[in-house]
Amino acid sequence: MELFEDTPAAGGNAHEFTVSEISGAVKRVLEGEFGRVRVRGEIGRVSRPSSGHIYFDLKDDRSVIAAVTWKGQAARLSTRPEEGIEVIATGRLTTFPGQSKYQLIVEEIEPAGAGALMMMLEKRRKALAAEGLFDDARKCPLPYLPRVIGVVTSPSGAVIRDILHRLRDRFPTHVLIWPVAVQGEGCAPQVTAAIHGFNALPADGPIPRPDLIIVARGGGSLEDLWGFNEESVVRAAAESRIPLISAVGHETDTTLIDFASDRRAPTPTAAAEIAVPVRAELLARLSENGTRMIRASQSRLTRQRQRLTDLARALGRPQSLTDPARQRFDLFADRLDPALRGFMRRRRDRLSALPLSLAALRGNLRIRRDRLNDQGGRLPAALMRLGSRRGERLTELAGRLIRARGRTLTDAARNIARDRDRTALLARRLNTVAARLLPPRRESLDRLDRLRQTLGYKETLKRGYAVVHGPDGLITRAADAARTPVFEVEFLDGRIPARPETPPAKPARKPKPEKDQKSLF
Template identity: 80%
Template sequence: MMELFEDAPGSNAHEFTVSELSGAVKRTLEGEFGRVRVRGEIGRVSRPSSGHLYFDLKDDRSVIAAVTWKGQAARLSTRPEEGIEVIATGRLTTFPGQSKYQLIVDEIEPAGAGALMMMLEKRRKALAAEGLFDEARKRPLPFLPRVIGVVTSPSGAVIRDILHRLRDRFPTRVLIWPVAVQGEGCAPQVTAAIQGFNALDPAGPIPRPDLIIVARGGGSLEDLWGFNEETVVRAAAASRIPLISAVGHETDTTLIDFASDRRAPTPTAAAEIAVPVRAELAARLGESGIRMIRAARSRHDRHRQRLTDLARALGRPQALTDPARQRFDLFAERLEPALRAFVRSRRDRLNALPLSLSALRSGLRGRRERLEDQARRLPLCAERQQARQRERLAGLSERLDRARQRTLAQAQRDIARESDRISALTRRLIAAGARLLPPRRERLERIDRLRQTLGYNETLRRGYAIVRGPQGLITSAAQAMQTPRFEIEFANDDRMQARPDAPAKPPRKDPKDGSEGQGKDQKSLF
């Protein structure tokens, strides 16, 4: 290869053009590395208006430029984000225009659960900074929704559990929007379902739901990843219809849980949150009606008792009529003679005045006509009186209905407030447990490791042994000679019985102290 750059006169080396040399390098590189998988951290990410994706793959020593063309970028299961570790699959090629090589990426996958969690946490913080998870923007759920929209897979057990629970608690009309709950089509289909329910006309042929439930069963982090996509989170946050997130089991957490108006631990719990129990509502309504009747009866009894008390203060009515009765008795004896004299005088006057009879007849005729006129008017007066009484009863009934509605509304608000308080306390309890248990468990493990390190079993494993006699530990040869039988303990709780059959040798003195024993030992060496 060095001959290519020699410029000696008379050389017969082939002369390459720039394009020929670039093409040769391109063919050599693509032939050696046709399709590769590269693991690294994503660095700079560029998304120009052309739709292509340009980014860097790097480790602690090197950087490789990578590109994903527009058509393939829309089909990537994982969008490249700066700072996450991924495994990129593609083919290595060159870019002659800048004399560099680059990786044409066809697929990107996270390099393990750690990378997914780091990506998830970064996305959560970015969306939270935009205010999508604020409690102030969350809407209250309707107390009794007429139509409930469910976004889930139509073939799973989740929809059956939701429908069964709704049928047991309060039968309600349910609209199902079938979607894929995992895989590449999950995020766009769930987003389209939420937006589609919100786009329905309330007065159209398909009723608009009063509540939306997004549900899925439990699964791994990868299975639930579609509900962590940014499009799904933004669609849930922008929904004008209150939304309940019921994705996974109680321990599973996705980003749609933070953006929804209420999170349910399971799909069945979402159905329980959505509607109340009809039997309990009927019982409460009956109890309220009984209390209303009792209150009206008690008020009537109080008014009647007050009227009775006021009547006692008026005195005996008979005392007022006794003098008049006595006067009537006095004049009754004189009434009959006076009446007869009066009749005779009147008869005499009538006989004397024949014309007076005709006048009396005309007067009677006029009285009769007045009486007939009043008789005709009497039914009308009775009907008007009855109409006024009916209007008064209708007003009282309307007031009673309003009072009952106010009582029911207050009870509903109390239930919602207590339910929110219990939910908040539950979240705090779970968070406190998750925060306090790991450090205490780690401390206990450290103490246990320290106990194992300081225990005598570790010393036995290094080749030592423990000698026990009937009176306890034996720490010298003299004690061993005085003990007829003793026990030796080794590592792993191995034990053996022994007795001092051979006489004990006197201990050898340390050679460093310069004693006679040292000289004797040294002589024995010669």
């Protein structure tokens, strides 16, 4: 016992670290060894909280590393982290003492290769197509002859010179150039701002508003054209109220802005050819149409003049049409004066007879007035008698109605009281019968339930038995089981599939020697 008391405890001389000291030492070692690293892996579990930071995982087939991009750096990333794509993340390893884990502080993200870019591009295309940004119903028709064309491209490249040269050859028009970067980190925001800027110009402002927008860039690799695959550029093209032609890359290059634009051109030069017609061809067509219109007008006038001449021959002399009418006028003019004199004489005779008719009318009116006055004097007395009879009738009906209502209310109260007493009696009888019948019924039901559980085949399974289920029902014979290719055996806790085992062939019996057979006899 004394030996154990004098012996110091194991590890008693080791230094005791605090949790913060251990965490700090691990942090210094990790940051010293992995100050700046490039990690290749697949992005998973992307989280974007309201703080603006981006949290995600980098994983391969065996391990996972937590990664974070702070708010200030997230806005400068050339590739936004999306779940499922393979990337190369550049940053530094550090620890997070609050949760005792290490994480990668990501400063830059780039796709791991063309395959990853194509996979991310296809995923983004499907997501935007599901929102309806590529529907044909959203696309606007191009103007036939735009007065102002807005071009979004680099001002120093060969693309703008090709577009201006082609427009000058075909149909000179007013061109507004919005200079942008056509590759790199600034490409997507500048192209987005250019499309929004052209749409924001007022129609009657000092700077003319374009009737058509061309977004153009020369050919390049998938990485060079990636700015035109960004979601902001695609949404700006889809939301543009001005018709937009995309001319990004060569004919074999395809970007997402091609799906959202109103028209895709295989090359920037082809975009200029789509935007305007050929002026010389228009002038020739106008001249030809003008000549055809003059010839058609002259031909029509000639035909109308000939038609008028033919109709004039069929009409005859105009004087022959008016002579009969002039003769009838002379005939009626001679008969007009005697007719007017006779008409005036008849009207004068009728006016002379009017005083006698007026006297008879006055007499008739006087008789009608006397009769009306007599009837008016008798009307108040008749109205009083009629009102008195109606009042007496109403008083009699009111009395009869009050007596009938009293009798009805009395009968209803008596019936309600009788039904209430009868209902109370029936309720008491029902409660008595229920209290007497329910306990025996409940006990009988409990007995039957216990009997059901005792006789059920589940209780038999608890005692070590099993049930064999075949395709056509239960199998109770070994011969039936041998003929069934697959069946199920049900135990207490579930079923398992089974199949019959093919019995081994029995060896043929050898015949016994003849001497043995003879010895038996």
